[in-house]
Amino acid sequence: MNGPEVLIVGAGPIGIELAVRLRRERISYEQVDAGQIGSTISWYAPQTQFFSSPERIAIAGVPLQTLDQSKATREEYLTYLRSVVLQFDLKVETGVRVNAITRGDDGFVVTAFGRDGERKRTAQNVVLAIGDMHRPHLLGVPGEDLPHVSHFFGDPHAYFRRQVLVVGGRNSAVEAAIRCVRVAAIVTLSYRAAELDPKHVKPWLLPEINAMIRDSRMTFLPGTTLREITPAHVVLDPGGRRIDADSVLLLTGYEQDSSLFESAGVTLVGPQRRPRFNEATMETDVPGLYVAGTAAAGTQVSGTTAFIETSHIHVDRIAAALKGEPAPVETQAYAVPEQ
Ligand SMILES: Cc1cc2nc3c(=O)[nH]c(=O)nc-3n(C[C@H](O)[C@H](O)[C@H](O)COP(=O)(O)OP(=O)(O)OC[C@H]3O[C@@H](n4cnc5c(N)ncnc54)[C@H](O)[C@@H]3O)c2cc1C
Incomplete structure (x- = not known):
């Protein structure tokens, strides 16, 4: 099957962090996002402050500086994400929504809708970094x-x-x-x-x-x-x-659209409809299909437990799994969120 080794679906902070990592590892990949990069963050109200400290939401080893050394605002963080994408010259195809994923014998066929209408793409592996806030509750x-x-x-x-x-x-x-x-x-x-x-x-x-x-x-x-x-x-x-x-x-919360997991045949577990995946590799129960970022949490029904800061490790796990290396050890600092 043609196509890149990896298709990353989603260019939020974790999808971008993964793209930098794959680039550094010289693993061929393509990346699409239904909206603009960081689109979940773009719909926060103007000047909303993150509750996570800057160093905990910084990605790819690039320091996140803020105007007053306080928590980053929506605007500061979107500026930062644009800078990271520019710095590493990441190619993100924005405005491309993935609608369905099917697994063939030697990879995936992904149906995506963009400027040119519906198009089928292929990839050996797919990472869903699609977040968990697709529609209001x-x-x-x-x-x-x-x-x-x-x-x-x-x-x-x-x-x-x-x-x-x-x-x-x-x-x-x-x-x-x-x-x-x-x-x-x-x-x-x-x-x-x-x-x-x-x-x-x-x-x-x-x-x-x-x-x-x-x-x-x-x-x-x-x-x-x-x-x-x-x-x-x-x-x-x-x-x-x-x-x-x-x-x-x-303002009563948001839900994940789990239709992509369903279309690929991933098992969804519990009231959160959390995708079933291997914690060491982030590979779901569909071989070659990985999950990264808050997407791994499903719909966070009883309080939020998955954040940017607890998701950096997903990038390390996926990179190791793709290279056939042992799973990385999680550092205590980011295993649980600061607050
Ligand atoms: C007001 C507010 C404040 C917050 N503050 C914090 C905070 O302080 N710390 C924190 O960690 N989190 C905070 N969050 C939550 C934060 O937004 C998420 O933790 C973060 O965005 C998750 O990053 P991600 O990369 O996993 O997913 P997302 O940022 O959600 O990125 C997912 C991307 O996937 C794309 N996508 C989805 N479906 C498809 C599809 N079918 N095809 C193609 N692309 C698709 C989306 O367009 C999106 O760009 C806050 C949320 C809100 C609303």
């Missing part, structure tokens, strides 16, 4: 598809002096609520749990939001769930309480 409430309802927090300016209902109680929701208050929005935060959990909120955000709630700068409604959204208000349970809302932000 839908609540399934009436009105969820109305135009003033979004599952993504974009530019806070859009919420200036608007009545905003934010649903959720983890990092994304808490950060959106704080930033909306700071752009003079009238904010209500609805969360199904009884209180905000420090395990799920960046340590520097928790005191900020608690002070805003205490000082009545926003309304916090713990123990509430959304029953319905109308163009002018929402209805919350218990009790059917009505809250006026010009904008509704449903």
Whole structure:
């Protein structure tokens, strides 16, 4: 079968780190991404700060410097990813979405859709570095598809002096609520749990939001769930309480699209639908098909455990497996995330 030794699907931080590694090892590869490089990070709200420290999300041995020696922002990290791609002259075919993968006798046939329409490509091995945040977790409430309802927090300016209902109680929701208050929005935060959990909120955000709630700068409604959204208000349970809302932000998490794993015949395990793979090599139960980055976690249903910093080792494992070398030993520093 023709084609490169490896096709990398996805050019997020881990897909890019793997590309640098394969280039250094002189292993032939091609790389495609459905969007732009770093596209998952590109949809963070402007100036969102990573919670991981810069050195833990730096890739390929290239230092990540930030303006104020603090955590990198979305903009700093996207600049960094572009620089890494330029520095190593990586060829990423952007705007190419892989739709199906089938295994033949001596490699893979990959169906991808790009500028030229649908095209079949071949590769001896495939690495899925596709991430785990492909679509929002839908609540399934009436009105969820109305135009003033979004599952993504974009530019806070859009919420200036608007009545905003934010649903959720983890990092994304808490950060959106704080930033909306700071752009003079009238904010209500609805969360199904009884209180905000420090395990799920960046340590520097928790005191900020608690002070805003205490000082009545926003309304916090713990123990509430959304029953319905109308163009002018929402209805919350218990009790059917009505809250006026010009904008509704449903920040309740994201799900992985596991259709590529399914099309290739990878076994999906547990409620996360986590691909089955060998921890030492990252090879799935389809020989020659590997998984890297947060894609290995499936949908992170009960708290996030897979991050950029815990995924660098995937690159070492895949490179070793492709070269037929023993699996690398994981360093303690990155085995668990910093926070
Ligand atoms: C607001 C916010 C803050 C965050 N902060 C942090 C943090 O501090 N630290 C941290 O580690 N993580 C953080 N995350 C999560 C972070 O975005 C992920 O950990 C990181 O992006 C994972 O990198 P990855 O390379 O594994 O996958 P991704 O960055 O998700 O890259 C996957 C790539 O695959 C492409 N792709 C997907 N499907 C296909 C397909 N079928 N065909 C072709 N291409 C495809 C996508 O376009 C994407 O570019 C945060 C997330 C959010 C929303």
